[in-house]
Amino acid sequence: xxxxxxxxxxxKEGSWSIVDVKAVVGDPLPVTERLEIINGPVPDxxxxxxxxxxxxxxxxxxxxxxxxxxLVAKQTGLGRSEATCAALIPIRKNAxxxxxxxxxxxxxxxxxxxxxxxxLRYLPAVARRLHHCRDLxxxxxFDFVTLFDYSPADSAAFEEMVSELRASEEWTxxxxxxxxxxxxxxx
Amino acid sequence: xxxxxxxxxxxKEGSWSIVDVKAVVGDPLPVTERLEIINGPVPDxxxxxxxxxxxxxxxxxxxxxxxxxxLVAKQTGLGRSEATCAALIPIRKNAxxxxxxxxxxxxxxxxxxxxxxxxLRYLPAVARRLHHCRDLxxxxxFDFVTLFDYSPADSAAFEEMVSELRASEEWTxxxxxxxxxxxxxxx
Numbered sequence: 173x174x175x176x177x178x179x180x181x182x183x184k185e186g187s188w189s190i191v192d193v194k195a196v197v198g199d200p201l202p203v204t205e206r207l208e209i210i211n212g213p214v215p216d217x218x219x220x221x222x223x224x225x226x227x228x229x230x231x232x233x234x235x236x237x238x239x240x241x242x243l244v245a246k247q248t249g250l251g252r253s254e255a256t257c258a259a260l261i262p263i264r265k266n267a268x269x270x271x272x273x274x275x276x277x278x279x280x281x282x283x284x285x286x287x288x289x290x291x292l293r294y295l296p297a298v299a300r301r302l303h304h305c306r307d308l309x310x311x312x313x314f315d316f317v318t319l320f321d322y323s324p325a326d327s328a329a330f331e332e333m334v335s336e337l338r339a340s341e342e343w344t345x346x347x348x349x350x351x352x353x354x355x356x357x358x359x
Numbered sequence: 360x361x362x363x364x365x366x367x368x369x370x371k372e373g374s375w376s377i378v379d380v381k382a383v384v385g386d387p388l389p390v391t392e393r394l395e396i397i398n399g400p401v402p403d404x405x406x407x408x409x410x411x412x413x414x415x416x417x418x419x420x421x422x423x424x425x426x427x428x429x430l431v432a433k434q435t436g437l438g439r440s441e442a443t444c445a446a447l448i449p450i451r452k453n454a455x456x457x458x459x460x461x462x463x464x465x466x467x468x469x470x471x472x473x474x475x476x477x478x479l480r481y482l483p484a485v486a487r488r489l490h491h492c493r494d495l496x497x498x499x500x501f502d503f504v505t506l507f508d509y510s511p512a513d514s515a516a517f518e519e520m521v522s523e524l525r526a527s528e529e530w531t532x533x534x535x536x537x538x539x540x541x542x543x544x545x546x
Contacts, residue, residue, distance in 0.1 A: 173498055273423055
């Protein structure tokens with residue numbers, strides 16, 4: 173299997189306790205107790221699980237070299253000991269978005285919506301990993317799944333960041349979004 | 360399954376007779392008699408088949424609106440009755456390519472290599488469909504599989520087009536390429 177494939181299982185297992193599930197736009201996902209994150213495939217829905225999402229990490233689609241260098245200089249990886257809060261946010265974009273050309277999508281993503289600029293302001297407090305689902309072999313319910321983690325002290329900053337992104341022009345193309353919040357014990 | 364998924368099976372079945380298989384760069388693929396193209400998944404290697412490649416059609420990664428409009432105005436779909444010649448060309452790009460940022464890849468793709476400009480000169484003679492494999496759930500041996508068809512009268516033009524692309528800066532990042540040529544009876 174693709175070594176960049178991750179599977180997210182909403183069920184009774186996993187180190188993250190789910191504390192809130194909110195349908196931001198479109199259909200919700202069933203509420204479950206825990207989230208398990210597996211770096212690999214999960215062929216069948218495990219016992220007690222209510223949903224399963226997949227995605228692969230991939231090359232950046234929009235960032236320029238200058239933006240990437242700024243991101244790499246400031247960002248940290250997931251899994252810091254103090255990052256006991258997390259959010260899993262699957263989104264789907266509408267057909268209009270996917271019919272746009274690369275220059276049009278880039279224009280909305282950054283020139284109009286400042287997606288990178290907004291994200292940069294919250295680094296290194298918020299760590300993130302983006303997974304792409306749209307071009308998997310399976311028919312997936314979302315186009316992207318992003319996993320974020322942060323410390324309880326940075327919770328307010330995280331809320332501010334997601335609010336800013338949701339108010340952007342880019343988000344007018346989002347036709348399904350679920351926001352799943354989780355906590356775990358300090359590692 | 361993803362409705363944009365195509366499976367290409369090299370074996371004893373299918374409407375295309377394979378007439379030539381050439382490893383352009385890197386490892387070859389086993390020679391088979393025929394190619395079968397299925398719009399959907401093929402879970403196991405069929406009897407008598409020697410290889411199986413998968414890919415999904417997707418949104419364009421580099422074309423601008425101006426380029427897309429020119430392409431759409433000139434291009435035709437696969438499957439014209441007179442298009443009795445075809446080529447299936449799977450390629451893989453190296454790690455250096457995938458570590459480049461979007462602006463760097465676009466710069467090589469068009470500003471330096473004129474990928475769209477070269478392709479446009481051979482429309483509508485050559486029809487093509489690009490399939491992406493890199494972000495599938497499976498671990499695929501190639502990043503892209505492109506299927507082309509054209510009439511026997513346009514064979515020389517097709518050779519010229521692939522030669523021009525292979526001489527481009529973009530192709531210095533290709534570390535595996537196989538060129539499979541096929542014919543079929545007039546529909």
